[in-house]
Amino acid sequence: MEFGLSRAQLLELLANAMFIAPDRRSALLGRFQHLQRLAIVGGVNPGRGKAAKYSSQQVLVIAFAFQLLQVGMTPERAVQIVKENLSSFDTAIDLLLAGEGAYATFDPCVLSASNNGSNTDVALQSFVIMTRETLPDAIDIYFGGHDVEFPRIVIISLTSIFELICQFLDHGSGMPSSLAFKVALEERGNLGDS
Template identity: 25%
Template sequence: MTFSLRFSEVEAIFAELHGVASDKRVAFQGRIKALLRLGLLPGIMQGRGRTAAYGAGDVYMLGIALELLQLGLTPERAIGVVKDGMLPIASGGRLALSTINEKDPPLLSFLYFDPSALEILSAPDAPDAAIESFFYGGTGVIKEHIEHFGLSLSRLALINVSAVINRVYIWLRRTGRELAVPFIADLSEWLESYPEDRDGDDSEA
């Protein structure tokens, strides 16, 4: 069974996961559509009379982009980080899938970076710190990163990739439509299409 969702289903998943109030759903839908208009998911066709089909990879990328918005990045910067950070995003996803349901509690996979909320005040030719510092790893790697940079590290943003994937999986399982297992299977295949990110670290300790 190939995994596929409509926009309304994708929006419902993330509205629940982000605790969006019922009277704010239209605004939340607009936020998702803005990400799509800006090119987050180039393969998704939009327009009057078109029914877009969202695959497992689309749901995963949207989930990461929404987490970046929650951390204070603008839609434009969130999309830039996602597009330039696909290797660590894919590697972090693979690490998450390799540990979900294997342990209780499972080993966790994170994306971590310097959010640089004041990036807009930086020099025009300055590199985007969020993109330049984008890596993945387990809790042990995060600890080592903090200890290594010590007093020079004033901020660090974390996205729990394992939680993003697992919460979508649980939502799908509750629907009773047998979508949860195809989601994991298709997401695994999609993630494997990206090469290993040699700048990351898939170790836990």
């Protein structure tokens, strides 16, 4: 079962899955183009006159990157976090397909990329994929009095993103089915290999 979304279909899916009002869709397009210029996903730059097709993995990664933008990250940092955590996304996809739930947790440290003037990016250093069962551990690590330097936590539900994508695919006009999306994810290679 083949899966692929055109750019127009992807933008429609993102707008609906993220509850973007019709009058704000030009901003969505602008942010998408910025992420695209930064090469958020590889292999989708077909050139003039050729239609781009986005794979199931790419759709999920782009939807996650938009959530990073929603919590105040710049497009550059969102792309950096995505690219440096591709193996984590592979793990998250496996968890989603197994029905276990997947959540990205990290300290966004939005105002600066580093903590205390060091060259370490706090968001990258603290990025972890959690399951429903391990999510309380993340909260305990951040706020349980441990000797950790992260004063805040962001939790992005990859499970909700996945479910919203599936819902829209099943109800969007002219879209592939959520079954095709899930089968394509099951048959995928590793994100880091693309």
